[in-house]
Amino acid sequence: MVSLLVVLATSASVFFGYLYLGGEDIDMAKLDKLEAQVVLLDKDEQPIEYMDNKYLKNGDAIPADLVNAFVAIEDKRFFRHKGLDYYRIAGAMVSNLKGNHLQGGSTITQQLIKNTMLSGQKTLERKFKEAQLAIKLEKSFDKNEIMRMYLNALYFGSGEYGVVNAARRFFDKSLDELSLEECAMLASIVKSPTKYNPIYHYDNAISRTKVVLQKMQELGYVRTNDYKNMDIIIKNKLNENNIYSNYVENAILQASTLLGIPADELAYQDIKICTYLDKAAQQNMYNIVNVSDFYEDENHLGIGILVDNATRGITAFCSKDDVDLFSFRRQPASTIKPLVSYAPAIDMGIAHPLSPILDEKTSFGDYSPNNYRQNFVGWTNIKDSLINSYNIPAVKLLDLVGIENACKYLKDMDFELDKNDLGYPLALGGMTYGTTMLELVGGYCTLANMGEYQPISFVKSIHGNNMLFDNSKTAPKQVFKPTTTYFVNDMMKDCAQNGTARKLSSFDFELCPKTGTKSATDKNFNTDAYNICYTTRHTMLFWQGGKDNNHPMSKSVTGGGRPTLMAKSMLSNIYDDTKPAKFDTPNGLVEKKIDKYDLQVNHKLTLTSDNTPSKFSIKAYFDKENLPNEIDTTFDNLSIQDFQTRNEGDNIVISFFANPRLEYVLYHRNMLSKEDILQTIKDRQGKVEITIKKNHSAKLFFDKYTLIARYLDDDKNYIVGEPSSFYDL
Numbered sequence: 017m018v019s020l021l022v023v024l025a026t027s028a029s030v031f032f033g034y035l036y037l038g039g040e041d042i043d044m045a046k047l048d049k050l051e052a053q054v055v056l057l058d059k060d061e062q063p064i065e066y067m068d069n070k071y072l073k074n075g076d077a078i079p080a081d082l083v084n085a086f087v088a089i090e091d092k093r094f095f096r097h098k099g100l101d102y103y104r105i106a107g108a109m110v111s112n113l114k115g116n117h118l119q120g121g122s123t124i125t126q127q128l129i130k131n132t133m134l135s136g137q138k139t140l141e142r143k144f145k146e147a148q149l150a151i152k153l154e155k156s157f158d159k160n161e162i163m164r165m166y167l168n169a170l171y172f173g174s175g176e177y178g179v180v181n182a183a184r185r186f187f188d189k190s191l192d193e194l195s196l197e198e199c200a201m202l203a204s205i206v207k208s209p210t211k212y213n214p215i216y217h218y219d220n221a222i223s224r225t226k227v228v229l230q231k232m233q234e235l236g237y238v239r240t241n242d243y244k245n246m247d248i249i250i251k252n253k254l255n256e257n258n259i260y261s262n263y264v265e266n267a268i269l270q271a272s273t274l275l276g277i278p279a280d281e282l283a284y285q286d287i288k289i290c291t292y293l294d295k296a297a298q299q300n301m302y303n304i305v306n307v308s309d310f311y312e313d314e315n316h317l318g319i320g321i322l323v324d325n326a327t328r329g330i331t332a333f334c335s336k337d338d339v340d341l342f343s344f345r346r347q348p349a350s351t352i353k354p355l356v357s358y359a360p361a362i363d364m365g366i367a368h369p370l371s372p373i374l375d376e377k378t379s380f381g382d383y384s385p386n387n388y389r390q391n392f393v394g395w396t397n398i399k400d401s402l403i404n405s406y407n408i409p410a411v412k413l414l415d416l417v418g419i420e421n422a423c424k425y426l427k428d429m430d431f432e433l434d435k436n437d438l439g440y441p442l443a444l445g446g447m448t449y450g451t452t453m454l455e456l457v458g459g460y461c462t463l464a465n466m467g468e469y470q471p472i473s474f475v476k477s478i479h480g481n482n483m484l485f486d487n488s489k490t491a492p493k494q495v496f497k498p499t500t501t502y503f504v505n506d507m508m509k510d511c512a513q514n515g516t517a518r519k520l521s522s523f524d525f526e527l528c529p530k531t532g533t534k535s536a537t538d539k540n541f542n543t544d545a546y547n548i549c550y551t552t553r554h555t556m557l558f559w560q561g562g563k564d565n566n567h568p569m570s571k572s573v574t575g576g577g578r579p580t581l582m583a584k585s586m587l588s589n590i591y592d593d594t595k596p597a598k599f600d601t602p603n604g605l606v607e608k609k610i611d612k613y614d615l616q617v618n619h620k621l622t623l624t625s626d627n628t629p630s631k632f633s634i635k636a637y638f639d640k641e642n643l644p645n646e647i648d649t650t651f652d653n654l655s656i657q658d659f660q661t662r663n664e665g666d667n668i669v670i671s672f673f674a675n676p677r678l679e680y681v682l683y684h685r686n687m688l689s690k691e692d693i694l695q696t697i698k699d700r701q702g703k704v705e706i707t708i709k710k711n712h713s714a715k716l717f718f719d720k721y722t723l724i725a726r727y728l729d730d731d732k733n734y735i736v737g738e739p740s741s742f743y744d745l
Contacts, residue, residue, distance in 0.1 A: 535571070
């Protein structure tokens with residue numbers, strides 16, 4: 017036992033001796049670095065100058081409420097320990113041994129070391145080094161200096177580093193202007209800059225702020241609980257001269273996810289994030305999204321996204337207000353229709369652009385959708401239904417495709433669906449939580465890329481000492497057949513000429529737009545308006561919406577209006593000098609002729625025979641594996657259908673079944689006269705009866721009556737069928 021105690025004592029002495037005296041020295045240059053080390057590069061690998069930051073300098077006064085807020089929630093013994101809080105360490109160890117959620121015991125001093133000097137790896141070696149450096153730091157600086165450097169090193173989300181910049185961004189205030197509640201909110205954010213970001217998740221931020229204030233009250237920093245019903249005003253003050261803020265913020269969020277490193281730690285990693293940013297396109301996008309003329313009201317939000325189809329890289333992104341594109345979700349309205357109804361129906365061979373469909377009031381179980389203004393057009397086709405964004409056909413197609421099948425297509429394009437989304441409202445964009453703009457743009461980019469899906473990305477690659485991420489290695493996935501996207505693209509092109517995006521009709525190159533409008537509960541207002549448009553080179557999205565439920569848009573703000581004008585401006589800018597190429601025609605298509613009469617009258621797709629005259633046919637491309645299974649034989653067999661005669665007193669009645677595409681000629685002749693035409697029947701459908709008065713002249717000779725069917729071929733020659741004759745003897 018004595019020997020064991022000696023060994024333990026010796027080991028402890030060695031451990032604590034090495035902890036307090038060993039290890040590397042503090043890198044002062046890294047410690048008080050006032051900017052993040054991470055470097056962001058544009059598509060040409062040139063630095064993105066996105067920061068206009070201010071930091072606390074040595075000797076600057078820090079409000080007591082701000083210091084107390086951070087001490088209360090992060091490290092309540094900050095002013096008493098020497099770098100390590102052994103009470104917290106012991107408590108964390110006990111909790112971890114009990115099998116509870118793994119906990120740490122980091123002090124503010126340790127967090128400063130971690131954020132500025134160490135990698136994001138969660139290893140015992142790194143943790144031990146962190147403790148060593150924290151002890152050394154406490155010997156080198158007083159508490160006020162450590163607090164200053166700590167507040168400078170924090171990441172608060174929304175692209176803001178350091179407490180000075182966060183106060184300016186969220187509240188448009190300097191530190192000495194902050195209220196108690198605002199100080200507490202800043203302290204609340206750093207636990208999770210995404211979850212507690214007051215711009216995106218105000219309720220979460222308020223809830224966490226109350227926790228901070230409660231801790232401050234427990235420590236005697238706050239004497240009342242007047243904060244229980246507080247309401248903090250978030251200004252979200254963007255740097256108006258920085259056109260890259262939105263882009264950079266989302267690129268950092270994505271890089272953080274790709275590397276599995278929290279954004280607050282990522283910012284201080286010695287890495288380079290190569291993005292797809294096109295500075296000229298970003299300038300254009302910034303100018304468009306921030307032009308007040310495009311908005312009905314200053315409280316309405318706007319978003320613009322531009323994607324390079326070849327790389328799936330986001331070359332420009334701007335938001336009128338701060339937006340985390342990875343979590344910002346809205347109802348997609350009609351923009352979901354091509355992805356969930358039309359493309360799947362064509363891909364599965366259920367529909368073709370010319371397929372007839374009846375647009376009429378229809379119920380699907382207990383779901384009874386309406387068209388815009390409750391207008392129904394009757395028989396139409398798939399193409400016209402899409403370009404005019406009729407609702408009933410979209411739901412009918414979803415019904416034919418099957419909801420599970422449709423959702424599989426969406427999931428293959430990385431749409432996140434809730435279990436409650438599996439219903440008919442999905443065809444019209446009715447979803448529990450909606451979609452992200454990135455999901456929508458990714459879906460349309462798939463249509464622009466012959467049905468191949470690859471996630472769209474801000475980040476091209478990430479380099480440290482070696483390659484950490486390379487987006488070019490991401491393999492595409494074939495979601496739709498190339499022939500399917502050919503048909504969808506061909507339909508969508510007409511949206512710009514004859515459909516809901518007619519404001520784009522002036523462009524002399526191929527583009528495929530789709531609009532969408534989501535109405536509010538009060539039908540006099542709209543909540544969301546979209547234009548999503550793609551060419552062979554780019555896919556772009558423009559969206560407008562109300563800031564909250566108190567600021568909806570009027571009913572006049574639709575996807576075909578203001579968002580389409582924003583798209584028009586962007587198209588004019590990026591295609592000022594060069595035009596995008598036409599969409600390719602994929603293999604697997606065959607040109608066939610469709611019988612016009614069956615299409616228009618019988619509402620079905622029927623192939624013509626080789627004998628059908630051109631005026632009775634429509635040329636169309638089909639997937640060779642999904643051809644109509646019927647062929648019309650009207651012009652192959654010209655025999656008279658259901659030919660009958662009967663006597664009715666002094667008359668003879670001839671009856672037959674007429675086809676309106678054929679002419680019918682009735683001839684008369686006896687042995688003393690030439691053959692004469694008694695009657696020509698045209699444009700008749702169904703049963704026809706002809707009454708002939710009997711010839712009562714001397715019956716020395718018989719009378720012959722002949723009925724033939726005929727038509728004019730493309731060379732203007734009559735093609736005549738087998739005659740049907742009878743005699744009056």
